[in-house]
Amino acid sequence: MLDLHAAQPDVLILVGTQTGNSEVVADAVAEALGELGFAVHLLDMAEAYPEMLEEYHQLIAVTCTWSDGTFPDNAVDFVESLEAVSPDLSGLQFGVCGLGDRDYDPYYQTAAEKLVGLLRAGGATEAQGLHDIDGGPTEADVAGAVAWAVRCAEAFAQSAS
Numbered sequence: 001m002l003d004l005h006a007a008q009p010d011v012l013i014l015v016g017t018q019t020g021n022s023e024v025v026a027d028a029v030a031e032a033l034g035e036l037g038f039a040v041h042l043l044d045m046a047e048a049y050p051e052m053l054e055e056y057h058q059l060i061a062v063t064c065t066w067s068d069g070t071f072p073d074n075a076v077d078f079v080e081s082l083e084a085v086s087p088d089l090s091g092l093q094f095g096v097c098g099l100g101d102r103d104y105d106p107y108y109q110t111a112a113e114k115l116v117g118l119l120r121a122g123g124a125t126e127a128q129g130l131h132d133i134d135g136g137p138t139e140a141d142v143a144g145a146v147a148w149a150v151r152c153a154e155a156f157a158q159s160a161s
């Protein structure tokens with residue numbers, strides 16, 4: 001049983017999306033973590049800034065990869081400033097869920113992978129490895145992402161206890 005008293009209450013969920021699929025996944029994840037008792041802050045990456053990652057201890061990022069391995073339009077500025085600012089992320093635990101399509105190999109999930117690398121480079125700890133969704137997302141994909149997010153939440157709680 002998840003002992004949420006041990007976890008920090010706030011979770012930031014950032015969404016990078018071009019056509020809305022990542023938002024569908026992020027909404028489901030936000031609802032599930034809210035039901036677990038977390039205070040969920042769901043934010044479009046266009047509204048995000050690097051320094052806010054120093055204010056949170058727990059982050060879930062959901063982002064697609066767009067043409068030739070790039071970030072979706074709403075995430076580009078955030079990722080560029082994350083690279084430029086290099087905030088101290090040593091107090092942050094995170095999980096990244098990537099949406100992509102293997103038809104776009106060799107660019108499958110490259111944006112999500114890059115985001116994992118940037119967060120790690122800042123000293124953040126990965127609560128769970130990259131969760132990739134290939135195509136879809138189907139209902140099963142959304143359920144899989146929710147189950148992964150709950151495992152992230154368990155890791156958040158464990159490390160805080």
Ligand SMILES: Cc1cc2nc3c(=O)[nH]c(=O)nc-3n(C[C@H](O)[C@H](O)[C@H](O)COP(=O)(O)O)c2cc1C
Pocket residue numbers: 016017018019020021022023063064065066067068069070072099100101102104105107108109110135136137
């Ligand atoms: C024009 C276009 C380019 C895409 N490029 C990539 C890519 O380079 N790598 C990848 O893994 N997926 C790629 N995809 C797949 C998208 O990531 C996938 O459709 C995803 O669900 C879109 O999420 P969104 O609705 O949140 O934008 C591409 C899709 C389209 C339509």
